[in-house]
Amino acid sequence: MKYFYTKSEQIQSIIKGLNLTKTLFVSSIIIGPEYTGKKSLAQSIFPHAPMVSGEDQEKIKTALAGSDELIITNFEKIKNLNDLDFTNKRIIATANYMGNSALIDDIFAFIYTMPPLIQRKEDVDYLKERYIEEAKSILMIENSTIDTEHIPLDLSLNTKSLKRSVYTYLIKHTMEAGDIEEILYHYLLKHLEGNDAYRQYLGLYEKPLIKAGLEKFGSQLKLSEILGINRNTLRKKIHEHNIDQEL
Secondary structure (H helix, E strand, O other), X not given: OOOOOOOOHHHHHHHHHHHHHOOOOOOEEEEOOOOOOHHHHHHHXXXXXXXXXXXXHHHHHHHHHHOOEEEEEOHHHOOOHXXXXXXXXXXXXXXXXXXOHHHHHHHOOEEEEOOOHHHOHHHHHHHHHHHHHHHHHHOOOOOOOOOOOOOOOOOOOOHHHHHHHHHHHHHXXXXXXXXXXXXXXXXXXXXXXXXOHHHHHHHHHHHHHHHXXXXXXXXXXXXXXXXXXXXXXXXXXXXXXXXXXXX
């Protein structure tokens, strides 16, 4: 059985409503942005229901013929709803947007709205920790000194971008010099061209070096000593890379 975790009051209300409809022969639809957990939620409450996508109308027809209970994802992508017979069927649908609201009202007794992750802080915290553990296992990371408390999280695509944020952060913070060299090699192999490429791509090394040095030492004078370059040269490099505008 698929497990669905939430501390969101709005989603707990959806779960309560869907559980109540399990005793009734009525259809429900969950509408909300992509990657908010609509499909996982439907599967957790109706674990034995076949699941098909609205992108394949023939598969929906076949599933309807063979089952009285059906999960239909991407419901908004069904091209011809009038060609499908939902009579005496319990449909649990998910959709990224409303689509034809009149037909939706005719088919579904209950319409639920799934909020995006940005409105579900407790769920974000849980998913973040889950993805951290998953990433550490998959990437075989054993270093426990990595600061995972301040991972910059991207919630623009809900769980998809959140998961990517975690994986990207952990990959970046476990790289060794050889890994960075290989990344630069493949990047330059793909992009290297022009008449002044040396100066153009030197910033790939200089900019992060200077930014990291300024953050670590907090002083241009100290950093110029560490790098072994003239302070005026350092100031020129800071200006060239617009670093003074970013810190």
